Amino acid sequence: METDLRLESSLWVGNKRYRAVLTGWHLRWTEVDKKDRDKKTISVPVAEVVGVEEGRVEILPQKLVEDKDKEFTVFYVKRSSSGGSFGLLWRLGRTQFSCPSRVLRDQWTKQLRTALKTHSPLRPHRLLVFINPFGGKRKGRKIYHSLVAPLFELAGISSHVIVTEWANQARDHLLKKDLTGFDGVVCVGGDGMFSEILHGLIGRTQQEAGLCENDPAVTLQPCSLHIGIIPAGSTDCVCYATVGVIDPVTSALHIIIGDSQPLDVCSVHHASALVRYSVSLVGYGFYGDVLAESEKHRWMGPLRYDYSGAMVYLSNRSYAGIIQYLPADPMISTPRDKTRCLSGCSVCSRSTERLFPHSSDSASLYSSHFSQFSSDSEGEWQSVEGRFKCVSLTCMSSSCPRSPLGLSPSAHLADGTGDLILVWDTHPLGFLKFLHRHTSTQDQFDLPFVEVHRVKAIRFLLPSSDKAEEAYEEIMGQGHGRAEEERGYQETVNRSSSQQHLAEKSTGREMTNEQKTASPFLCGLCCSKSPSVSVWNCDGEILPFTEILCRIHGQLVRLYARGIEDSTNIHDCSEQHDKCERRCILNK
Numbered sequence: 001m002e003t004d005l006r007l008e009s010s011l012w013v014g015n016k017r018y019r020a021v022l023t024g025w026h027l028r029w030t031e032v033d034k035k036d037r038d039k040k041t042i043s044v045p046v047a048e049v050v051g052v053e054e055g056r057v058e059i060l061p062q063k064l065v066e067d068k069d070k071e072f073t074v075f076y077v078k079r080s081s082s083g084g085s086f087g088l089l090w091r092l093g094r095t096q097f098s099c100p101s102r103v104l105r106d107q108w109t110k111q112l113r114t115a116l117k118t119h120s121p122l123r124p125h126r127l128l129v130f131i132n133p134f135g136g137k138r139k140g141r142k143i144y145h146s147l148v149a150p151l152f153e154l155a156g157i158s159s160h161v162i163v164t165e166w167a168n169q170a171r172d173h174l175l176k177k178d179l180t181g182f183d184g185v186v187c188v189g190g191d192g193m194f195s196e197i198l199h200g201l202i203g204r205t206q207q208e209a210g211l212c213e214n215d216p217a218v219t220l221q222p223c224s225l226h227i228g229i230i231p232a233g234s235t236d237c238v239c240y241a242t243v244g245v246i247d248p249v250t251s252a253l254h255i256i257i258g259d260s261q262p263l264d265v266c267s268v269h270h271a272s273a274l275v276r277y278s279v280s281l282v283g284y285g286f287y288g289d290v291l292a293e294s295e296k297h298r299w300m301g302p303l304r305y306d307y308s309g310a311m312v313y314l315s316n317r318s319y320a321g322i323i324q325y326l327p328a329d330p331m332i333s334t335p336r337d338k339t340r341c342l343s344g345c346s347v348c349s350r351s352t353e354r355l356f357p358h359s360s361d362s363a364s365l366y367s368s369h370f371s372q373f374s375s376d377s378e379g380e381w382q383s384v385e386g387r388f389k390c391v392s393l394t395c396m397s398s399s400c401p402r403s404p405l406g407l408s409p410s411a412h413l414a415d416g417t418g419d420l421i422l423v424w425d426t427h428p429l430g431f432l433k434f435l436h437r438h439t440s441t442q443d444q445f446d447l448p449f450v451e452v453h454r455v456k457a458i459r460f461l462l463p464s465s466d467k468a469e470e471a472y473e474e475i476m477g478q479g480h481g482r483a484e485e486e487r488g489y490q491e492t493v494n495r496s497s498s499q500q501h502l503a504e505k506s507t508g509r510e511m512t513n514e515q516k517t518a519s520p521f522l523c524g525l526c527c528s529k530s531p532s533v534s535v536w537n538c539d540g541e542i543l544p545f546t547e548i549l550c551r552i553h554g555q556l557v558r559l560y561a562r563g564i565e566d567s568t569n570i571h572d573c574s575e576q577h578d579k580c581e582r583r584c585i586l587n588k
């Protein structure tokens with residue numbers, strides 16, 4: 001194949017002559033008429049070519065085509081350091097080549113297009129795009145139409161765009177409407193919008209496979225449609241943790257070239273029913289309280305989390321609980337092994353084999369049962385009981401601008417495990433130290449009151465004394481909302497097990513007034529009694545239940561991303577790529 005596609009000739013770029021070579025994998029051009037030591041080769045992997053056009057072409061601010069005769073333009077991914085973030089910014093690179101003849105020009109464009117087809121099998125042709133016009137700073141529509149749509153057009157992608165008019169419209173569309181012909185679904189918004197797509201796609205896939213999402217023991221079927229995220233929210237944690245930067249153009253380019261990043265998903269259950277799915281955080285105590293408090297201050301925008309964080313910190317609360325967890329195999333990786341899950345992560349690649357041992361045998365892939373989590377030889381259920389400042393479970397690092405290394409810096413995107421972080425009750429200054437370490441490279445787990453475990457499942461129970469107290473609070477009014485909600489949910493489950501009903505109930509965005517009243521945050525500085533139970537924060541949504549069971553489903557969805565590229569490894573070794581011992585980004 002390599003030899004079939006090889007094309008080599010002299011080409012001009014401006015007034016300089018180049019020797020250009022197209023092999024199956026790379027397009028390279030080297031300036032001739034230069035002394036050997038000054039010769040520089042530009043090398044673009046075919047997989048990162050965005051498009052090839054006849055003529056001298058510009059696409060922004062609008063498409064302009066000149067000299068269609070002997071010229072062609074190649075658009076490709078160009079990297080630059082992002083300044084603040086760990087990942088790399090991607091930009092659209094463009095080089096206009098002149099050929100000595102039209103015949104040669106046609107040969108170049110034809111061969112480049114053939115190479116693209118051969119080496120980028122996952123490039124999308126047709127995408128379903130949902131834009132949340134109200135996410136973040138309400139710039140979703142502008143971001144899509146000015147920055148993303150022209151790139152999709154250049155790459156020959158056709159998109160069906162839906163600007164949402166109400167919450168959960170995207171989720172319901174994915175659950176019910178015809179999705180034939182689409183290669184992927186793109187959301188333009190924040191983590192909440194991503195969560196809608198996640199619920200819609202997972203639900204639809206299980207419906208079609210005839211699998212019951214409520215049963216935590218069922219091995220769910222991975223979704224076939226890819227998800228692309230164009231960040232336009234106030235929190236874009238999933239984008240940051242899977243791409244390394246929050247930048248619409250970078251994300252659009254990952255979508256165009258058909259990058260594929262599998263992602264673990266956690267299912268949260270209560271009383272034999274699915275409550276929600278999560279990828280970034282299932283958090284009780286501090287993170288639950290911050291979310292509950294922040295809901296009262298939505299008008300502050302993204303700043304509400306900082307304000308609420310400070311308020312909740314000052315209230316100095318801790319909560320009793322029993323946590324049971326099923327450890328993952330510590331021989332594979334641990335949350336304290338100081339590694340980072342970066343693009344091409346070997347732990348995640350090996351996990352694919354482990355998670356899907358007979359990937360060609362689809363029957364065994366999708367019908368096996370988790371048998372109440374006990375058939376694995378990797379560990380027995382463990383149990384701890386006590387008072388905690390917070391209990392968090394994350395399927396990935398959950399890095400975000402607020403915390404560039406994330407909740408668990410060594411967690412993996414696609415290893416089929418999650419990290420359980422237990423912060424025992426401690427002095428306020430100790431807890432502040434823990435929180436502050438999230439903002440630096442200092443190890444937040446290296447503190448005597450912090451434990452972290454790599455797990456496959458967890459259960460959270462209230463001690464019986466708190467159950468009684470919670471019941472009392474419910475009777476007296478404070479917890480009324482939650483009791484109602486819980487009963488209502490159970491009735492829904494009993495009455496009808498329809499997925500739509502369940503999803504409606506569990507992913508409803510708006511908190512009811514009762515739920516708002518039930519929000520457990522009371523300022524410790526001014527209130528005499530604080531509640532004994534917190535709420536769960538599930539990827540930015542408050543869960544209506546306290547006692548839950550969570551199970552990690554390895555690589556349940558795929559994103560148009562490739563994980564974080566290590567910016568310290570950006571170098572060009574195109575001339576001696578075979579001998580290069582560093583992880584090359586440019587010359588894969």
Ligand SMILES: Nc1ncnc2c1ncn2[C@@H]1O[C@H](COP(=O)(O)OP(=O)(O)OP(=O)(O)O)[C@@H](O)[C@H]1O
Binds near residue numbers: 131136233236
């Ligand atoms: N047209 C719409 N009207 C109201 N809500 C919508 C609409 N479309 C989507 N939503 C909901 O808005 C929520 C927040 O959206 P998104 O995540 O895009 O923005 P965000 O600003 O990051 O969110 P948040 O403020 O919750 O952090 C999502 O949960 C989604 O369900």
Ligand SMILES: CCCCCCCCCCCCC/C=C/[C@@H](O)[C@H](CO)NC(=O)CCCCC
Binds near residue numbers: 403436
């Ligand atoms: C003294 C300095 C203290 C600084 C503390 C920094 C700690 C930062 C940890 C950040 C963890 C983010 C986890 C991701 C959560 C998202 O799924 C969710 C939806 O977008 N966001 C929130 O719930 C928003 C919740 C935000 C909580 C802070």
Ligand SMILES: [Ca+2]
Binds near residue numbers: 396414416417
């Ligand atoms: Ca994981």
